[in-house]
Amino acid sequence: MSMIEFHNVEKYYGKFHALTDINLTIEKGETVVLIGPSGSGKSTLIRTINGLESINSGQLVVNGFDLASKKTNMNKIRREVGMVFQHFNLYNNKSVLENIMLAPRVVLGRKDDENKKVAMELLDLVGLADKAESMPSMLSGGQKQRIAIARSLAMHPKCILFDEPTSALDPEMIDDVLNVMKKIAKDSSMTMVVVTHEMGFAREVGDRVIFMDEGQILEDDQAKEFFDGQPSNERARQFLSKIIKH
Numbered sequence: 045m046s047m048i049e050f051h052n053v054e055k056y057y058g059k060f061h062a063l064t065d066i067n068l069t070i071e072k073g074e075t076v077v078l079i080g081p082s083g084s085g086k087s088t089l090i091r092t093i094n095g096l097e098s099i100n101s102g103q104l105v106v107n108g109f110d111l112a113s114k115k116t117n118m119n120k121i122r123r124e125v126g127m128v129f130q131h132f133n134l135y136n137n138k139s140v141l142e143n144i145m146l147a148p149r150v151v152l153g154r155k156d157d158e159n160k161k162v163a164m165e166l167l168d169l170v171g172l173a174d175k176a177e178s179m180p181s182m183l184s185g186g187q188k189q190r191i192a193i194a195r196s197l198a199m200h201p202k203c204i205l206f207d208e209p210t211s212a213l214d215p216e217m218i219d220d221v222l223n224v225m226k227k228i229a230k231d232s233s234m235t236m237v238v239v240t241h242e243m244g245f246a247r248e249v250g251d252r253v254i255f256m257d258e259g260q261i262l263e264d265d266q267a268k269e270f271f272d273g274q275p276s277n278e279r280a281r282q283f284l285s286k287i288i289k290h
């Protein structure tokens with residue numbers, strides 16, 4: 045069974061056609077990078093995977109569950125599919141440790157000893173074990189984003205969605221976050237779907253690269269083919285040459 049399957053998916057915001065005939069299969073354990081110009085529908089697509097955006101027609105199956113079916117428990121999907129946002133979305137009135145321990149306690153009923161142990165291991169993984177008792181307001185953007193990643197991992201998701209995780213960061217912090225993401229991609233069996241403009245990351249870590257424009261998938265290639273060969277789609281080639289020149 046694949047992790048994610050889109051079949052002829054359409055999405056509208058009012059009259060605006062945001063996703064057109066999306067067909068896409070992502071296998072378990074794959075790291076897939078979604079690229080494309082601003083407004084091409086990347087965020088919309090990634091947000092449909094955990095039900096943050098609904099679809100208008102077609103079929104979307106995540107870990108065997110049809111998201112359009114009334115029988116599907118969306119809370120279960122959100123437990124299994126974590127998300128990391130551009131703007132971190134940490135609870136600012138809770139310590140770093142509390143941010144990481146909250147959902148496992150409330151949603152999974154994980155006991156405090158075990159919960160703290162998992163949280164500390166994850167803080168270690170993201171290189172911030174010394175910040176456990178800090179409040180988010182004391183952290184830099186890059187540190188906040190690494191905490192947001194640890195918080196998401198604490199739920200032991202099967203899949204994790206990253207929606208432009210480095211776009212709001214100062215340049216010197218971007219690599220710290222990308223390095224954590226690389227580590228996760230290499231060392232875990234999790235499925236990762238990443239919207240990013242970081243082509244170095246896409247090339248090094250992505251198994252596949254999906255190029256979107258105007259709500260459509262125009263190119264779906266192995267990362268190596270995409271960067272070392274040439275995308276067959278003209279707009280994908282233009283996008284790539286522009287982005288690599290800059």
Ligand SMILES: Nc1ncnc2c1ncn2[C@@H]1O[C@H](COP(=O)(O)OP(=O)(O)OP(=O)(O)O)[C@@H](O)[C@H]1O
Nearest residue numbers: 057058060062080081082083084085086087088089
């Ligand atoms: N809630 C909404 N209501 C109406 N239109 C929306 C909504 N969300 C997104 N859109 C529109 O849908 C289109 C696709 O937006 P989306 O955010 O998915 O693109 P994107 O490729 O992620 O862009 P960016 O790289 O700038 O984040 C855009 O034209 C946007 O204005």
